[in-house]
Amino acid sequence: MHELSICTALLARVLDVAAAEGGKQVSNITLCIGPLSGVEPDQLRLAFPIVARGTPCEGAEINIECAPVQVHCKTCGETSVARPNRLLCAACGAWRVSLISGDEMRLLRIELPDAACANTELSHV
Amino acid sequence: MCDICGCVGGTNHVHVAGPAIHGAKGRPVEIMQSLLHDNNHQAAHNRGHFDAAGVFVVNLMSSPGSGKTSLLETTIRALRGSLTVAVIEGDLETENDARRIREAGARAVQITTGNACHLDAAMVHAALHALDLRGVDILFIENVGNLVCPASFDLGQHRNVVLLSVTEGDDKPEKYPVMFRAADLVAVTKLDLMDAVGDFEPARAENHLRKLASDAPMLKLSARSGTGLRLWIDWLVSELKTKSHGPGALQAAIHG
Numbered sequence: 001m002h003e004l005s006i007c008t009a010l011l012a013r014v015l016d017v018a019a020a021e022g023g024k025q026v027s028n029i030t031l032c033i034g035p036l037s038g039v040e041p042d043q044l045r046l047a048f049p050i051v052a053r054g055t056p057c058e059g060a061e062i063n064i065e066c067a068p069v070q071v072h073c074k075t076c077g078e079t080s081v082a083r084p085n086r087l088l089c090a091a092c093g094a095w096r097v098s099l100i101s102g103d104e105m106r107l108l109r110i111e112l113p114d115a116a117c118a119n120t121e122l123s124h125v
Numbered sequence: 126m127c128d129i130c131g132c133v134g135g136t137n138h139v140h141v142a143g144p145a146i147h148g149a150k151g152r153p154v155e156i157m158q159s160l161l162h163d164n165n166h167q168a169a170h171n172r173g174h175f176d177a178a179g180v181f182v183v184n185l186m187s188s189p190g191s192g193k194t195s196l197l198e199t200t201i202r203a204l205r206g207s208l209t210v211a212v213i214e215g216d217l218e219t220e221n222d223a224r225r226i227r228e229a230g231a232r233a234v235q236i237t238t239g240n241a242c243h244l245d246a247a248m249v250h251a252a253l254h255a256l257d258l259r260g261v262d263i264l265f266i267e268n269v270g271n272l273v274c275p276a277s278f279d280l281g282q283h284r285n286v287v288l289l290s291v292t293e294g295d296d297k298p299e300k301y302p303v304m305f306r307a308a309d310l311v312a313v314t315k316l317d318l319m320d321a322v323g324d325f326e327p328a329r330a331e332n333h334l335r336k337l338a339s340d341a342p343m344l345k346l347s348a349r350s351g352t353g354l355r356l357w358i359d360w361l362v363s364e365l366k367t368k369s370h371g372p373g374a375l376q377a378a379i380h381g
Contacts, residue, residue, distance in 0.1 A: 002242060002243055002273070002274035002277060002278070005241070005243075005245065006160050006161065006277075009160060009161060009162070009163050009164065010160050012163070013156075013158065013160075013162060013163070017154055017156055018154075021152075021154050023152075023154075027151045028151060028153075031160065036302065036303055036306065037277070037303070038273070038274075038276050038277040038303040038304075039160070039277065071338065084302050084303075085298075085299045085300070085302040085333075085336065085337065086336050087302075087336060087337055087338040088336060088338075095335045095336055095338055096338065096340070097338045098338070099338065103303075105159060105160045105161065105277070106157060106158060106159055106160065107156045107157070107158050107159075107160055107162075108155070108156065108157060109153050109154055109155045109156055109157075110153070110154050110156065111151040111152065111153045111154070112151050112152045112154065113151045113152075114151055114152055
């Protein structure tokens, strides 16, 4: 299960960014995982709380945006949606296509609670 | 961003004492980076090291038992006297494969991963400290036998070769699209067993591979009988030539 290794790398990256931003806690982590990334979103959701225990990421909500598998046909020029193990042009059936989306494995953004406001007891109207 | 409270709602608002009443849940920080950013960075470093040393690096991936080590033993013997080969072996346990490679006549270093199901770029980097690359033309990295996890981790290699033995079934590319999409060459192995297996159709395997939009060549080999070995060696030498290497023994070897 390589998702555990990926979660360890993800945690390190998120903690670095949070520290640089002065965040003491991370409330939300948004990822983009495509069906052809080789990473299983459910496994990530399962593994992340294990590696995040006792860190500022403990309890962080994981949002996963799933990009569809899309191909661009080199023969007829059409763009279509495809299945992960059937990357064929939906218009002409050709296999000489290039993948446009579906293999992403990205950390998009994190969200830090508004600690600055809470600490200074400031809010705005 | 507001300098006072750090929110992203701009500066056109008034701060008052009291509990936070922000509309937004928190302060978003955009990152947009690969989840394997650190591994990719280490892999790029490894590749730079390989390029500087003039070494062509091939990552071998497959199920356990599909014949990676046997193919390497045969390859090392076939290249003896023309090209120098070294091997990084990845397994959960034992030095068995590295021992086999050394007996075949090549330098080898074994990485035992414990329970890790794949090699990563940092493991390969650590192994390089135990491997003298001077004079080496081709470095093979024999990944942990697994058709899932190794596909996600760049090691710094120049080419990926995925093995598919006839005993595994010809629908493996359809079942493991991420792995087979990563292949620069697919080697159908244990061809000598094809009659005994009975229902492996190389054309069917190739059809499944093409449905992954892959134009990777598919070679049919038997390390035991030597079938297809010439084509495999020709592919290696031709890929090695297309890599930009510095001058030296390597260029002399492949052009000589």
